[in-house]
Amino acid sequence: MIGHCGTWKIEPSKYYFFNEIDDWIHLKSIRIVIYLLEWFCHMYAIIDIETTGGRPQLDKITEIAIFIHDGEKVVDEFVTLVNPERTIPYFITGLTGITNEMVEHAPKFFEVAKKVVEITEGKTFVAHNARFDYTFIREEFKRLGYNFTREILDTVKLSRRLIPGQRSYSLGTLCKELGIKIMGRHRAAGDARATITLFEILLNLNRGEELFLNPALSDLHPDLDPEKVRSLPEKTGVYYLHNEHKDIIYIGKSRNILSRVHQHLANRSTRRTIEMRDSITDISVEVTGSELVACLLESDEIKKHKPLYNRAQRRESSYTGIHAITDDHGYLRFELGRKKTLPLATFSSAEKARECLTRLTDDFHLCQKLTGLYQTNGPCFQHQIGICSGACIGKERPESYNERARKALRLFEFEYENFLMIDKGRHPEEKSVVKIEHGRYLGFGFFDVGEADSFPEIIHECITTYQDNRDTQSIIKRYLRNQNLERVIPF
Numbered sequence: 001m002i003g004h005c006g007t008w009k010i011e012p013s014k015y016y017f018f019n020e021i022d023d024w025i026h027l028k029s030i031r032i033v034i035y036l037l038e039w040f041c042h043m044y045a046i047i048d049i050e051t052t053g054g055r056p057q058l059d060k061i062t063e064i065a066i067f068i069h070d071g072e073k074v075v076d077e078f079v080t081l082v083n084p085e086r087t088i089p090y091f092i093t094g095l096t097g098i099t100n101e102m103v104e105h106a107p108k109f110f111e112v113a114k115k116v117v118e119i120t121e122g123k124t125f126v127a128h129n130a131r132f133d134y135t136f137i138r139e140e141f142k143r144l145g146y147n148f149t150r151e152i153l154d155t156v157k158l159s160r161r162l163i164p165g166q167r168s169y170s171l172g173t174l175c176k177e178l179g180i181k182i183m184g185r186h187r188a189a190g191d192a193r194a195t196i197t198l199f200e201i202l203l204n205l206n207r208g209e210e211l212f213l214n215p216a217l218s219d220l221h222p223d224l225d226p227e228k229v230r231s232l233p234e235k236t237g238v239y240y241l242h243n244e245h246k247d248i249i250y251i252g253k254s255r256n257i258l259s260r261v262h263q264h265l266a267n268r269s270t271r272r273t274i275e276m277r278d279s280i281t282d283i284s285v286e287v288t289g290s291e292l293v294a295c296l297l298e299s300d301e302i303k304k305h306k307p308l309y310n311r312a313q314r315r316e317s318s319y320t321g322i323h324a325i326t327d328d329h330g331y332l333r334f335e336l337g338r339k340k341t342l343p344l345a346t347f348s349s350a351e352k353a354r355e356c357l358t359r360l361t362d363d364f365h366l367c368q369k370l371t372g373l374y375q376t377n378g379p380c381f382q383h384q385i386g387i388c389s390g391a392c393i394g395k396e397r398p399e400s401y402n403e404r405a406r407k408a409l410r411l412f413e414f415e416y417e418n419f420l421m422i423d424k425g426r427h428p429e430e431k432s433v434v435k436i437e438h439g440r441y442l443g444f445g446f447f448d449v450g451e452a453d454s455f456p457e458i459i460h461e462c463i464t465t466y467q468d469n470r471d472t473q474s475i476i477k478r479y480l481r482n483q484n485l486e487r488v489i490p491f
Contacts (some may be wrong), residue, residue, distance in 0.1 A: 021023035021191045032079070043426040044069045045123035046199060048192035049133050050096045052084050057138040060084035060100050061109060061270045065117055065188035067196055069126075071203065072489065078119050080187045083104035096186045109140045120150055130154035131274075160222045163217075174198065199231055217348050220265060223281040229265065232258040236424075237287035238297050245470060250276060251301050252374040253294035257285050276309045290423035291442050292479045299471045320353045320390045321346045321470055324409055331391055332372045332405040334360070344412035345476040364408040367401070368390040412477070414439055414478075414490075420459060421479070422487040425449075431486070433459055434476065439478060441468040 046067045053059035054196070061082045069077035083106045093099050116137070124291035127133040130152045141148035156169050158265060162206040167178060171191060175182055180197045184190025231241075239257050241250040261283060267273045288294045302310045321343025323335045334344075336353050347353040348388070354373065361371045368374035368382050369392035382388040383395075414436060421434040425446050435442040445462035452458055464473070479485060 004463050007143045009411050010291050012057055015397040017466045020254075042071055043123045043197070044071070044121040044126045045150070046126045046192055047120075047133055047137075048127060048188045048195060049136055049188065050098055050188050051136055052088050052092055055133075056135045060086060060135075061136055061140055062088060062092075062096070062103055062417075064112070064116070066116065067192055068119060068123065069196060069199065075121040076119065078115055079192075081358075082112065083108045086206075089412050097199075098187075104435050110144055113141065113144060113146070116146070117146075118165040119464055123150065124153050125150035126153045126155065126195070126196070126199060128155045128191070130156075155195055155202060157220070157222070158206075159198070160203050162220070164200050171195065171198075213216050221278060221281050224283075226285055229261065232283065233285060233287055234258045235287050235426075236291050236294055236295050237285055238301065240284045240286075240301075241276070242282040242284065244281045246282070248307050249279055250307050251298055251305065255291055255294075258353055259288075264438060272309070273383055287426050288432065289426040289430070292421065292423055292434060292475070292485065293432045293491045295475045295479075296434065296441075296444060296466065298470055299475060300466050301471075303471075320350045322357065323413070329394065330402075331370055332398075332402045332409070334366075334405075342468070342473060343470050344409070345477065346470045360411075365389070366405060366408065367396075370401075370405075412479075414480070416490040418491050419490060420489040421476070423488060433462065434458070436476065441466070441472045 004263070046069055049061050050063040051059050051061050062084050063079075063081050065079040066077065067074050068212060081103050081104045085108060088100050108453050131154065134150070134152055134303050138148050157167070159169050159174060163174075163178075166174060168174065170347070171194060172182065172185065174180075175194050175198065178198065178201060180194055180201075182190055183192040185195075196304055221244070234252075234256050237257055238251065238253045238257045239260075239261055240248050241252075243249050249266075252260060252264075263281075265277055267277060273345045286297065288297060320336060321338060322345050323337065323343050324337060325333050334357055336357070338351060345353075345356065347356065357371045357373055360366060361368060361373060367388050367390075368380040369376060374380040374452070376384075376392075378393065380388050380392045383390055383392055389396040389401070391398075396485075416436075417439055418437050424436075425431045429449055430446050431442060431449055431452070432446050434444045443463045443466040446463050447458050447462045480488070
């Protein structure tokens with residue numbers, strides 16, 4: 001990791017050498033130094049814009065002000081009117097004072113776009129109600145075919161967290177309450193300079209906490225404690241995101257819970273992800289150690305709680321399954337669909353299920369009609385061109401055809417009818433176990449390695465029962481197929 005401050009830099013790996021006794025002391029010292037460097041050298045682009053209206057997809061920017069702040073003072077600035085290439089509505093002129101005549105000879109946005117990119121590069125985008133300014137600027141760049149992305153710091157949400165209890169957090173009201181004079185209200189430079197003063201007040205109140213070094217934490221729900229986020233485990237397990245009513249709004253699993261939750265908090269890719277992150281007031285976790293157990297627990301918990309933002313995983317019926325039946329003529333058939341019976345395998349889409357059946361048809365010389373790939377009352381297409389042996393029209397006997405079909409079927413079956421899947425536990429002295437009996441998933445549990453050596457029966461006794469369904473079967477088969485386990489024990 002390298003911390004930069006102008007042209008001077010610190011490279012811990014180059015300038016620090018450790019012995020075994022002092023390693024931890026030096027490492028901690030380096031982290032403190034790097035944190036301070038990041039803090040004192042972090043740069044912010046404090047921005048305000050004026051526009052022809054409030055719709056980013058339809059309206060255009062008429063003025064932009066950017067002030068670069070190093071955490072102590074303004075070190076650079078860029079202010080300009082912008083020709084929106086359209087008429088400014090009368091009521092907007094009344095609000096901002098910007099007339100059509102004023103912008104007639106001003107540069108168009110594409111003429112200032114390079115400067116905007118250069119001056120904000122590597123800086124945190126700071127604005128009051130930042131989503132408005134950021135979305136407008138991104139939309140202007142989108143029209144030019146450029147993807148403008150910056151970390152965002154919203155002084156509205158930051159003010160709610162650091163100055164609670166205000167009657168309003170609009171820039172005008174907040175500045176009046178704090179004694180900040182706005183010279184040039186509703187002009188980009190005037191509002192931006194007022195935001196600078198507010199920003200410096202917030203910076204002082206924050207006292208160097210992570211809110212400013214990690215913008216992803218700054219505009220979250222004010223009831224979400226940043227310490228709760230920082231203390232999340234870097235371990236495998238399931239995490240639960242809660243709203244202000246304590247409802248679970250999202251359930252996920254990850255090999256690194258801390259990292260995955262941070263991704264959620266930084267995700268602004270869609271309106272739905274922004275809506276979810278803005279609703280999070282609490283986070284709870286269940287460490288599993290085993291990724292397999294995390295997947296099984298996540299699947300069960302989503303079905304139980306049906307969280308609002310787990311739309312894609314809330315219902316088993318959202319998956320397409322491959323089923324096997326024997327028809328009235330004695331042929332073993334494969335079918336696609338969503339049936340109540342457990343499928344051989346499940347897929348996130350019908351297209352992926354068809355791809356699987358196509359491979360089986362080719363690899364085991366099966367009939368397209370009997371694998372559901374070719375709908376016809378007569379012979380399948382491959383029989384017509386001499387590839388299929390004719391099971392589709394009764395030419396090939398069921399006994400001969402089913403021998404190949406059963407070989408394909410075995411790819412979906414467990415190698416053993418009864419077995420235990422042993423994997424990592426929640427700590428080094430523990431293991432997890434998933435139990436399969438008579439081909440059905442019974443549940444999972446955790447056991448102490450030392451106790452299991454003396455009392456093997458404890459492995460069976462630690463199992464907590466969970467529901468068997470198409471999702472759990474698919475998860476288990478995937479892990480067996482990929483061999484992502486420590487051991488499989490038949491019993």
